[in-house]
Amino acid sequence: MAGLYIHIPFCRQACTYCDFHFSTNTKRKEEVLSAMQRELELRAEELKGATIDTIYFGGGTPSLIAIEELASMLRTMRERFTIATDPEITLEANPDDITEERLAAWKAAGITRISLGTQSFREERLRFMGRAHTANEAIRSIDLIAKASFASWTIDLIYGLPDMGLPEWDEQLTIALDHGMPHLSAYCLTVEPRTALAHQVKKGLVKEADDADQSAQFDRLMERMDTAGLDHYEISNFGRSGHYSRHNTSYWNGAHYLGIGPSAHSFDGRTRRWNVRSNAAYTKGVDTGGTYWESETLSAADRTNERLMTGLRTQWGVDLSAIEHDILNIHSSAVQGHVSKGHLQVRDGRLVLSKAGRHFADRIASDLFVVAHDR
Numbered sequence: 323m324a325g326l327y328i329h330i331p332f333c334r335q336a337c338t339y340c341d342f343h344f345s346t347n348t349k350r351k352e353e354v355l356s357a358m359q360r361e362l363e364l365r366a367e368e369l370k371g372a373t374i375d376t377i378y379f380g381g382g383t384p385s386l387i388a389i390e391e392l393a394s395m396l397r398t399m400r401e402r403f404t405i406a407t408d409p410e411i412t413l414e415a416n417p418d419d420i421t422e423e424r425l426a427a428w429k430a431a432g433i434t435r436i437s438l439g440t441q442s443f444r445e446e447r448l449r450f451m452g453r454a455h456t457a458n459e460a461i462r463s464i465d466l467i468a469k470a471s472f473a474s475w476t477i478d479l480i481y482g483l484p485d486m487g488l489p490e491w492d493e494q495l496t497i498a499l500d501h502g503m504p505h506l507s508a509y510c511l512t513v514e515p516r517t518a519l520a521h522q523v524k525k526g527l528v529k530e531a532d533d534a535d536q537s538a539q540f541d542r543l544m545e546r547m548d549t550a551g552l553d554h555y556e557i558s559n560f561g562r563s564g565h566y567s568r569h570n571t572s573y574w575n576g577a578h579y580l581g582i583g584p585s586a587h588s589f590d591g592r593t594r595r596w597n598v599r600s601n602a603a604y605t606k607g608v609d610t611g612g613t614y615w616e617s618e619t620l621s622a623a624d625r626t627n628e629r630l631m632t633g634l635r636t637q638w639g640v641d642l643s644a645i646e647h648d649i650l651n652i653h654s655s656a657v658q659g660h661v662s663k664g665h666l667q668v669r670d671g672r673l674v675l676s677k678a679g680r681h682f683a684d685r686i687a688s689d690l691f692v693v694a695h696d697r
């Protein structure tokens with residue numbers, strides 16, 4: 323089984339915290355999208371013999387492109403790739419693009435899952451983050467999606483905002499749960515370098531939230547989702563049974579995937595490849611047969627470290643028999659240290675974080691990283 327990731331590199335406006343690749347200039351949208359169609363055709367060979375189980379339209383803002391542009395890409399995929407009989411096909415959408423008609427057209431084109439970029443239900447927070455939609459649009463779009471009978475849907479929310487207290491976070495989660503969401507991706511705000519938010523922080527215009535507040539909000543998130551019956555299956559992801567993201571779960575389990583479009587990443591089990599983060603350079607590269615990507619072949623140590631980094635973030639943990647290093651032996655004292663603090667468990671041949679350990683997932687993973695000469 324393998325996946326396809328399609329990066330649509332356009333947004334209506336720039337959110338202040340965002341460091342994904344996108345452009346707000348849509349003048350050359352058709353050229354970029356036809357280069358992406360060509361990339362799909364050119365690279366179909368790379369997944370020859372594999373069945374595509376999941377397709378993910380991310381970005382950027384995939385809901386900005388016309389239905390016919392989306393349908394045309396899906397037609398190319400069906401012609402060039404072997405697609406599973408019941409694929410999960412996700413479309414990321416923003417609330418300002420949601421109408422009953424568009425939802426019906428996406429469904430007719432084959433989309434099975436909508437991922438809605440809600441982020442907040444408070445007007446002042448949406449303005450602070452530079453989002454293009456309003457709080458009313460966020461709620462209205464959720465209600466429309468819930469009625470549209472997709473196989474699944476999910477929303478994104480952001481916590482850890484400056485001066486956010488538990489009452490505000492509780493209110494956000496209550497609104498989301500009251501509207502029947504079967505899956506939630508909740509991200510703690512991080513200040514990425516070279517974003518408008520980083521600039522505001524540097525100038526003293528915005529004060530970052532305290533770690534203790536962010537940590538309390540993460541605890542409240544786990545508690546509320548647990549009570550509501552959503553499984554915490556990855557650090558930032560909660561879903562009811564049958565509603566986990568198949569695409570992301572395969573990615574965390576090391577599945578192969580092809581990434582199409584500017585900045586998209588691909589992985590074939592050994593090599594990572596990433597396309598250039600420029601719409602113009604990407605289009606020119608595809609059109610002229612030039613090189614528009616870089617790649618790196620992972621060493622055994624890289625492969626182990628990636629499995630630790632992604633696996634520890636999931637409820638299934640890291641299958642010790644599936645990695646190429648004897649972590650329990652190489653890092654016996656670090657493993658023991660985290661186990662004795664109650665942050666890590668070794669059970670059934672797997673390394674799994676405890677609930678308390680989920681606060682420190684990245685730190686624990688990096689403590690267990692191996693270097694090239696480890697065996």
Ligand code: SF4
Pocket residue numbers: 332333334335336337340341342344381382383416439
């Ligand atoms: S809509 Fe999404 S991709 Fe576009 S700027 Fe905002 S957060 Fe980034």
